[in-house]
Amino acid sequence: MMKKSLRLLFGLLIAVATVTTLSCRVAVRRGFVSVGSADNELLSGSAATAALNSTLLTFAEVDIGEAKERKEVEQLLEGNYGNQLRSRSISSWRRENHPEARPRGSVIGSIPIRTPKYFWNWHEFRRVLRDWYRRKRFEPEIMNELVGLVKGPMDRHYGFLNSDSRYGSCAVVGNSGILLQSEYGKLIDSHEVVIRLNNARIKGFERSVGSKTSISFVNSNILHLCARREGCFCHPYGDNVPLVMYICQPVHFMDYTICNSTHKSPLLITDSRFDLLCARIVKYYSLKQFVEKSGKSPIEWAPAHDGSMFHYSSGMQAVMLALGICDKVSIFGFGKSVTAKHHYHTNQKAELHLHDYEAEYAFYQNLVERSQVIPFLDDKFKIPQVIIYH
Numbered sequence: 001m002m003k004k005s006l007r008l009l010f011g012l013l014i015a016v017a018t019v020t021t022l023s024c025r026v027a028v029r030r031g032f033v034s035v036g037s038a039d040n041e042l043l044s045g046s047a048a049t050a051a052l053n054s055t056l057l058t059f060a061e062v063d064i065g066e067a068k069e070r071k072e073v074e075q076l077l078e079g080n081y082g083n084q085l086r087s088r089s090i091s092s093w094r095r096e097n098h099p100e101a102r103p104r105g106s107v108i109g110s111i112p113i114r115t116p117k118y119f120w121n122w123h124e125f126r127r128v129l130r131d132w133y134r135r136k137r138f139e140p141e142i143m144n145e146l147v148g149l150v151k152g153p154m155d156r157h158y159g160f161l162n163s164d165s166r167y168g169s170c171a172v173v174g175n176s177g178i179l180l181q182s183e184y185g186k187l188i189d190s191h192e193v194v195i196r197l198n199n200a201r202i203k204g205f206e207r208s209v210g211s212k213t214s215i216s217f218v219n220s221n222i223l224h225l226c227a228r229r230e231g232c233f234c235h236p237y238g239d240n241v242p243l244v245m246y247i248c249q250p251v252h253f254m255d256y257t258i259c260n261s262t263h264k265s266p267l268l269i270t271d272s273r274f275d276l277l278c279a280r281i282v283k284y285y286s287l288k289q290f291v292e293k294s295g296k297s298p299i300e301w302a303p304a305h306d307g308s309m310f311h312y313s314s315g316m317q318a319v320m321l322a323l324g325i326c327d328k329v330s331i332f333g334f335g336k337s338v339t340a341k342h343h344y345h346t347n348q349k350a351e352l353h354l355h356d357y358e359a360e361y362a363f364y365q366n367l368v369e370r371s372q373v374i375p376f377l378d379d380k381f382k383i384p385q386v387i388i389y390h
C-alpha cells in the first residue's frame, strides 16, 4: 500500500513536470572552445586582488532568478503545488544528460495529495524547504563550515573519529570523454576520497575512471528520477556511499523527504549559502569572459545567457566542496577535446547548453595558477593545492 502510494505520488510529480519546458536552469551557451585561454599573466598578492573588476563583481552579485525562486518557494510553503509543478520540467534536462534514464511506468492520474496519508511528507517537506531557504544569503565563511557539515556526517557514517581536519587528498572525477584517453584509474583510487558526479557509470571503465567512490555528488534531478524506484534506489556505487546533492528545484525537497528516511548512508543537501557562493563565482567568470570576448557591456550578459536560468554545473560545486574538505584536490575528467566524447559513459554527441563550462574552466585554471584572484572567497579561507589532470 505504501509503495503503491509512493509510486502514485511520483507518477504525479513526473507526469506534471514533464509537460512543460525548463529544468535545472538552462543557460544558452555555445560550445567549449579551448582550455586555459584565460589570461595567464602572473600576478602577486595585492596586484591580484586589484585584478578583480568591481563592475563585474557588482553584476555577479545580482541574482536574476531570485524573485522567481522566492515566488516558487512561497507557493510551495503555502501548499500551492500545482503552479509550481506546471512551471518547470525535467524532461529536456534528462534527454540531454541521461538519455538512458527513460522514465518507466509513469502513472498518470490524479492523486489525493492533500489526504492525511501524505500529511507527514508535506509537513517535513515544508520544514526542510523553509530551513534551507531561510539560510540562503551571501556568507563566504560557509567554506570553513564544510568540514563540519559534510565531512562530519561522512566520518560518523564510515566509523572514523570525527575530527575537524580535512581529508588528505581528494579526486573529483568529472564525466568528460577525455578520461578514456588516459588510464588514471589507479591514480584516482589512490586518493583518500573520490568524488563522482551525477551517478556516472564506472563499470567497464575502471582503468580510466577508477572504481572507488567515497561521495556521490548529484543534482536533485538525479534523486528525483531514482526516488521513484523501489527503496529510492540511487546508488550505482553501492548503497553505503553517501550522497551530496544540490537542489535544482525547490519542489525536489519532496524527493529528499521521502528518500532520507530510508537511506542507509547520509543523504546531504548542500547548504544554500554554499550554493549562492558557487553561483556568484561562476557568474563572475562568465561575465568576465563575456565582456572580454564580445566587447559588449555586462548588461548584455543576462539576455545572452538567459540570466534567470543560469546555473553552475555539478562538477563546479563538487570541486568547491573538495576545496573545503580536502588538503589536496586532483581534478580528472573535466574539459573537452575534439577527439573525445562529451561523456565517457554515454554516446551523447552534442555539447550541452546547460552551463558555462568555459567560464568554469577558467575558474579551475585560476585555482591552479593564481588562486589569489578568485572572487567572493573569504580571505581567511585557505585554498588547497589543486592539480588538473588532462
Ligand SMILES: *[C@@H]1O[C@H](CO)[C@@H](O)[C@H](O)[C@H]1NC(C)=O
Pocket: 053, 054, 055, 056, 291, 296, 297, 298
Ligand atoms: C571593468 O569592467 C567594465 C565592464 O566590462 C569595464 O567597462 C571597465 O573598464 C573594467 N574596469 C577595469 C578597471 O578594468
Ligand SMILES: *[C@@H]1O[C@H](CO)[C@@H](O)[C@H](O)[C@H]1NC(C)=O
Pocket: 128, 260, 261
Ligand atoms: C535525514 O535522515 C537522517 C538519518 O536518519 C536524520 O538524522 C536526519 O535528521 C534526516 N534529515 C532531515 C532533515 O529530516
